[in-house]
Amino acid sequence: MKTVLPGRLAAVASFVREGAYLADIGTDHAYLPIFLAERGRISYAVASDIRPGPLLRAEENIRMAGLSERIQTIQTDGLSGLERYPLTDIVIAGMGGMEIAAILDAAPFIKRTRPRLILQPMQHIPELRDFLARGWNTEKETQTTDGGRLYQIFCVTYDGISRPITEAERLLGRCNIEHRAENPALFRILCERQLALLDEKIAGLERGGRDASKQKELRRSIAALMQDLPPQN
DSSP states (O other), X not given: OOOOOOHHHHHHHTTSOTTEEEEEETOTTOHHHHHHHHTTOEEEEEEEESXXXXXXXXXXXXXXXXXXXXXXXXXXXXXXXXXXXXOSEEEEEEEOHXXXXXXXXXXXXXXXXXXXXXXXXXXXXXXHHHHHTEEEEEEEEXXXXXXXXXXXXXXXXXXXXXXXXXXXXXXXXXXHHXXXXXXXXXXXXXHHHHHHHHHHHHHHHHHTTOOOXXXXXXXXXXXXXXXXXXXXO
């Protein structure tokens, strides 16, 4: 029986290119590279984790799937030591945004080799977008729900070009905004959750007698993005 991925990882897998030489950072059980290898989507994969326990589970799962010749495991911190592999696609999923930024910052080789990076941060997404605005081009973005939680996933490549980023883009993503009509239901959910967080922040600032004008302007900008979406059924 082939491996089945939950919605979050399935969305991540959809961004991995056909025939990729993949690195899955923080692989845990290696479900993602196993899924892709079983379907012939990748040529080879390196599954890495900083902890020995998850790697032992990954190795057992790889062996049971009969994929030991196509997926290699390596214990390492982030991308350390992976410059010797001809990586075309790198997945970093299930980590905090600031942790992802630190991993990328500590691996200068990816600015030279320029693989596709498929990132799925769990938190600190605006901070990660700030980091990526300094030289990384966002090619694609999507959102998905899994277990009642909304996840943002995006793929980027390094091109060395710094790009200005608005507050709305920090929260929602430039590609998500530009292509919001293609996935209106999930974009609406993304906006509504950001509006709820802004409402809490505005209320807290006003209770403390502080200025909330910037937050109110950001709220208006996000609400305006929802006006041209198709009506909900």
